Amino acid sequence: MTDPFVEFLSRRHRTVLPLKMRMITFFLVGLTVHVVFFFSIFDIYFTSPLVHGMTPQHTPLTPPASRLVLFVGDGLRADSLFTLLQNGSSRAPYLRSVIEEKGTWGVSHTHVPTESRPGHVALIAGFYEDVSAVAKGWKENPVEFDSVFNESRHTWCWGSPDILPMFAKGASGDHVYTHTYPAEEEDFASTDASRLDSWVFTQVKSFFQSAKSNSSLRASLLEDKNVLFLHLLGIDTNGHAHRPMSQEYMDNIALVDTGVAELVSVVEDFFGHDGRTAYVFTSDHGMTNWGSHGAGHPSETLTPLVAWGAGVQKAHRVTEPQPYDDGYLQDWKLEHLRRVDVNQGVLPLLYLNNTDQFKAESLYTNAIQILEQFKMKMIQKKETTLSFLFTPYQLLTEAKQAEFTHKARILIQLEKYEDAISLCQSLISHALEGLVYYHTYDRFFLGCSVVLGFAGWTSYVVLIILKTHASLNRHPSLLKQIPSHTLERLCVCAAVVITVFLLIQRSPVTYYIYCLLPVPVWYSVLKDTCAGLLTLFTSACYLWSSRRRAPLHLSDRQQFVMQMLHVTVCAFVPYLTHSSLQQKQGLPLLNQIISWTTLASSMVVPLLSSTRIFHRLLSIFLSLTATYLLLSTGSEALFPPVLSWLMFVWINIEQEAMLAQGVSGRQELSTIDFSANIDITKIRQLKLDDIRRSYFFVFFIITAFFGTGNIASINSFDPASVYCFLTVFNPFIMGGLMMWKVIIPFIIVMCSFETIQVATQLSSRSLFLIVLVISDLMALHFFFLVQDYGSWLDIGTSISHYVIVMSMTIFLMLLSVVTHIFTSKRLLLWRKPKMHFP
Structure with missing residues (x-):
């Protein structure tokens, strides 16, 4: 008996066009299905967690500083700054003197991914980088976000064109001024990448010099709520080009230290040593020994933090052991000075030199800010979910929210500030967990839809293989399809129910694709299920008999x-x-x-x-x-x-x-x-x-x-x-x-x-x-x-x-x-x- 596949091929002069059409159709359908499956992970896993529309919160007490000078040494490791030279001296003598005499220091534990953009977002905007930025450009913001710069009266920035524009673009009004060097200057083959930092320091000095003769600029600088941001990229560039253990990297740290010392002197002279300037020196991320960053190695996540000036605790000497067992204190010869580690985006109370009332009020304001975000997220999810299907976050229901805030307010009024601080920290923890809960609320539902589509498509392909290669033409009686009217009606009803359900919940357009795609796929599968099941055994036999030992x-x-x-x-x-x-x-x-x-x-x-x-x-x-x-x-x-x-x-x-x-x-x-x-x-x-x-x-x-x-x-x-x-x-x-x-x-x-x-x-x-x-x-x-x-x-x-x-x-x-x-x-x-x- 002639093989049916050969018979089919022998009649190709009559069936070439239909065969090509079926192959093209299968190709396009398969491509469409898999493109949908591919992009589904970005809707399910990588959407922005940020919410908008909250009421701004402010601490009612007077702030201790009128202005902030923020230095960020891009790519600077904590050990590179704190470790002493072999002769006992420091490669950053000015910052070392600040640590020992007039400031508070510690290690900033940066959050992965340890990259420049998310690191600066955490420092300046107060939240960890939006994961949706994975699929976005580097300079453009995937979403709008608030930041310290946006809430300032004026912010002046100097540094890299890769970092500064994203904070200027998202700012309301025109009060964020950026000064950047050309992108071509960021050359890994540069003879001296530290010139990027020299450029920043030179520009800032010229800025203050011009402000002495520019009355309008001087008046703006003398106002409160001002920020000066210096982004120092030379350390990172030298680290990539020459590795962090190189002389170029170490010399760049010394240059930055000298530049910071000179600039602090310029700022203090300009403002008449009024004691109203706060200084912060830190880094966005560290760097591995081989000159890369992005992952979670300690050399990438441990960065230096030094703060001094208005509102900042001065050096605090200790005699008892400190709660750090990583060995760094002894290596850095700083075990006699209190070390205060922080996580990016978390209010560091131990750095504040103020009353307990100010600390409690500040943390209470921070807690209310996060709680407002939680409320907005909960309202958005509640409005787009049927009431009988909505399950609120149990640890922070509306009653518990009111209880938390009322109790915290009472404790502050009773001057029980430590208890109020502890309660606010608990409220912040619950609110952050609740934000994650509502952000991932639809994840299980969407995941089930995608899995159902996957299973249907795979079953459909298996049926095609069986029909093509399992000699189904030898058993034509098996190919008679069951009456499809009932199946068609069921599929149409399922599609209508799904569509109405999504309309009521005001779901995004992509939800319709993920939920409706399995319907036609499973319709195609179920049409031939009987024939597929009956011939399944006839086919692990047909393939086995086709093997030749020879x-x-x-x-x-x-x-x-x-x-x-x-x-x-x-x-x-x-x-x-x-x-x-x-x-x-x-x-x-x-x-x-x-x-x-x-x-x-x-x-x-x-x-x-x-x-x-x-x-x-x-x-x-x-x-x-x-x-x-x-x-x-x-x-x-x-x-x-x-x-x-x-x-x-x-x-x-x-x-x-x-x-x-x-x-x-x-x-x-x-x-x-x-x-x-x-x-x-x-x-x-x-x-x-x-x-x-x-x-x-x-x-x-x-x-x-x-x-x-x-x-x-x-x-x-x-x-x-x-x-x-x-x-x-x-x-x-x-x-x-x-x-x-x-x-x-x-x-x-x-x-x-x-x-x-x-x-x-x-x-x-x-x-x-x-x-x-x-x-x-x-x-x-x-x-x-x-x-x-x-x-x-x-x-x-x-x-x-x-x-x-x-x-x-x-x-x-x-x-x-x-x-x-x-x-x-x-x-x-x-x-x-x-x-x-x-």
């Missing part, structure tokens, strides 16, 4: 020689580049030209080679390896050559497996041509061996992705990786280059998989369906592991796990088209002239 051309040689020479050159370019940078001679122009030329030609050069499998693969691997070398800083440069060798081994193993099974038509790799049209009558059906091939493809894709780094690692990547291309800080170009570095191993595996399909005479659509099922099952697993807390490395890793398996159908479907062109097409730069004979 040199370069001269025209290409010059190109391959040139490519290998090119790879050799690219191996030396990073070494020469880094040597030049270490000698502070900048990025050599020739190296930069070679790098960009290699990048631009990496996708073109292979198209000039023969389309024979071995020839084309070798050309592709050499071209991509050359680019990867330029983006490498160490041993990861060996990854593409080893991966390419492994791909050749895999291809040969599959060839040998076909030979062992006695498959007819097996060809040597050197004789198979990518561009040759495969005889469609020789395309075979799926076998159990094809499940192995699909599984190994998924395995190698994951290996390629996590071999030397992934999307998450780009967050804390070493800037040295892109020094062959540019050294001036540009997050988008640098991020794009790192993304290409991540994609290169993908292309190597995809080209090898294309070879497997051609060499084993298997339909790419058939293998794709198996990969689809495997990736969707993995995606469903990783969907539950996505997290929206922790460092950006942790968040990015959880996202990347989900992204990579979703990319099996989104990114890889698109990349497979590119790979097919990359392997089968050839560019002819010249053609031989045709001979004409009379």
Whole structure:
């Protein structure tokens, strides 16, 4: 009896158009479904927790300071500032004298992600960075937020164009004035990055000098509620370029210390030593020994904090042991001075030099601010939830809110300030927990909708595999569908009920997509469920029974020689580049030209080679390896050559497996041509061996992705990786280059998989369906592991796990088209002239 699949292929001249239409439809539907599933995690996990519309709160007592001068040494580690030199002196003598004589000091425990933007948001706006900023730009604000600058009368800022604009843009009115240097100055190859800090100090001094003769500016400066912010980026830039243990980094700290001392003198002279200026010196994050930051290592999260001036406690000497067992006090020789550690965004009461009443009133105001946010979040959720489905946060119901605030107010009136402070701290803790509760209120509901859609889609793909490859045509009686009128009515009713439910709750548009998408998917599944179940056993039998136990051309040689020479050159370019940078001679122009030329030609050069499998693969691997070398800083440069060798081994193993099974038509790799049209009558059906091939493809894709780094690692990547291309800080170009570095191993595996399909005479659509099922099952697993807390490395890793398996159908479907062109097409730069004979 003739195999039905072969019969189907033999009639392709009558069914080519319908078949193509069905494949295109399946492709578009599958792409749409997975795009929806992919973006669902951003609606479920990464939405802004901030709320607006609260009533501003103010402490009724007079503040102790009229102005604040805020110094932020970007990228400064706590140990780098506090540790003494070998001779017992300090590299920051002025700040050391402040700690020992007239200020309060401690360690600021920064919150992950330890990056400049979230660190400054926590310092100046008082909340941890909005997680929705993961998918947003660096300079633009994903949401509007309030800040100390916005609540000031005037704020003057000097520093980096990457940090200052985000606070100026969100400010109401025009009272935040920014002064930034050109972005081109942030050059990791700079001979002296400390000039960025010198520029800031010079500009501030000129500012006060001009204020002496500018009456309107002087009048503004003499008002209260003013802020002066100095963002000092030189330390961070030197740390990235030369590492935190370098002399450049240490010298930059000394320069900053000198600049702070001089500027304090200028400020005090200008205001006549009125004692109404408060000073704060701190950092947004630290830095690892290898010059990166973003994760939660102590070297990244422990930053210095020194405060002095109006309203700040003076140095407090202690004789008893302090409640810190990390060993830093002894190393820093500061065990005799009280250390006060703080968390970013939390009011540090021990730093305040004021009455207990002022402290209690300040903390009470802080608690009411957070409680107002909680109330607004609760009201928003209550208005968009049916009353019988709404479950309030039990630890802070409306009655308990009133009880907390009333009791705290009474305690302050009775002058029981310590009890009032303790009660306010408890209220703050409950309110913050309640904010998280209402922010994640819909997470379970949306998660169930996405899981239902995942399960339906995976079931649908499994049914397609069974119908296509399980000889269902031999049992036509099994394919008779049950009457679908009842099923259609049920699905329509379900869609109507879901729509009405979402309308009543005034849900966002995306909720309709997540909740309604499973309906048509499960309708398609249920239509054929009977036939699928009846033939399931007939099919782990059909697949089992299908198992059977049983040199370069001269025209290409010059190109391959040139490519290998090119790879050799690219191996030396990073070494020469880094040597030049270490000698502070900048990025050599020739190296930069070679790098960009290699990048631009990496996708073109292979198209000039023969389309024979071995020839084309070798050309592709050499071209991509050359680019990867330029983006490498160490041993990861060996990854593409080893991966390419492994791909050749895999291809040969599959060839040998076909030979062992006695498959007819097996060809040597050197004789198979990518561009040759495969005889469609020789395309075979799926076998159990094809499940192995699909599984190994998924395995190698994951290996390629996590071999030397992934999307998450780009967050804390070493800037040295892109020094062959540019050294001036540009997050988008640098991020794009790192993304290409991540994609290169993908292309190597995809080209090898294309070879497997051609060499084993298997339909790419058939293998794709198996990969689809495997990736969707993995995606469903990783969907539950996505997290929206922790460092950006942790968040990015959880996202990347989900992204990579979703990319099996989104990114890889698109990349497979590119790979097919990359392997089968050839560019002819010249053609031989045709001979004409009379």
